[in-house]
Amino acid sequence: xxxxxxxxxxxxxxxxxxxxxxxxxxxxxxxxxxxxxxxxxxxxxxxxxxxxxxxxxxxxxxxxxxxxxxxxxxxxxxxxxxxxxxxxxxxxxxxxxxxxxxxxxxxxxxxxxxxxxxxxxxxxxxxxxxxxxxxxxxxxxxxxxxxxxxxxxxxxxxxxxxxxxxxxxxxxxxxxxxxxxxxxxxxxxxxxxxxxxxxxxxxxxxxxxxxxxxxxxxxxxxxxxxxxxxxxxxxxxxxxx
Numbered sequence: 214x215x216x217x218x219x220x221x222x223x224x225x226x227x228x229x230x231x232x233x234x235x236x237x238x239x240x241x242x243x244x245x246x247x248x249x250x251x252x253x254x255x256x257x258x259x260x261x262x263x264x265x266x267x268x269x270x271x272x273x274x275x276x277x278x279x280x281x282x283x284x285x286x287x288x289x290x291x292x293x294x295x296x297x298x299x300x301x302x303x304x305x306x307x308x309x310x311x312x313x314x315x316x317x318x319x320x321x322x323x324x325x326x327x328x329x330x331x332x333x334x335x336x337x338x339x340x341x342x343x344x345x346x347x348x349x350x351x352x353x354x355x356x357x358x359x360x361x362x363x364x365x366x367x368x369x370x371x372x373x374x375x376x377x378x379x380x381x382x383x384x385x386x387x388x389x390x391x392x393x394x395x396x397x398x399x400x401x402x403x404x405x406x407x408x409x410x411x412x413x414x415x416x417x418x419x420x421x422x423x424x425x426x427x428x429x430x431x432x433x434x435x436x437x438x439x440x441x442x443x444x445x446x447x448x449x450x451x452x453x454x
Contacts, residue, residue: 220254250440318343
């Protein structure tokens with residue numbers, strides 16, 4: 214069964230819009246776990262636009278599945294991850310002006326810095342994945358720097374209107390290559406209740422991290438139902454393969 218990591222960043226986005234205490238991303242995470250989430254993901258951005266350090270501290274204390282911390286590969290963030298000790302960490306690119314992560318990490322162009330960050334965290338027992346575009350050179354560089362796995366950026370597939378089959382084929386090829394290289398294969402970005410099935414059906418992918426669409430659905434039906442609905446889709450994708 215493919216694992217579902219629920220990203221609760223945008224619960225914190227709503228909270229920070231008013232600079233108050235609600236809604237609480239920790240409460241949302243615990244409800245997601247209750248509904249069957251296999252892990253909780255949060256992105257502690259350098260500008261702290263949604264998740265705050267206190268959120269990560271509380272999640273580390275209360276999450277019972279696993280905690281996946283998305284972060285930039287900077288000295289500050291690596292030090293924080295060493296302190297928080299999440300189960301998993303995922304290095305992602307970051308630009309202050311972006312609304313959300315816009316593309317994969319340039320592992321090839323920053324191999325030295327990323328290798329050092331990977332070694333530091335994995336030396337603390339934290340599994341490290343790299344958020345990469347579905348491109349051969351980036352997947353191979355991820356293996357070269359010693360990452361435990363990759364999270365394949367599915368944004369181009371999700372956004373495509375005319376060449377969706379081609380974009381899906383690129384994800385398939387990247388997942389197959391990553392598995393052959395011995396990397397654990399995750400995927401995420403832009404996945405929702407309407408486009409997730411072809412990605413979830415890929416046998417090489419063992420985990421999906423999904424946030425915005427689940428939180429948006431939760432606004433209408435509640436977090437537990439939103440997570441259960443996504444879990445059911447993932448279950449059906451493997452049963453009908």
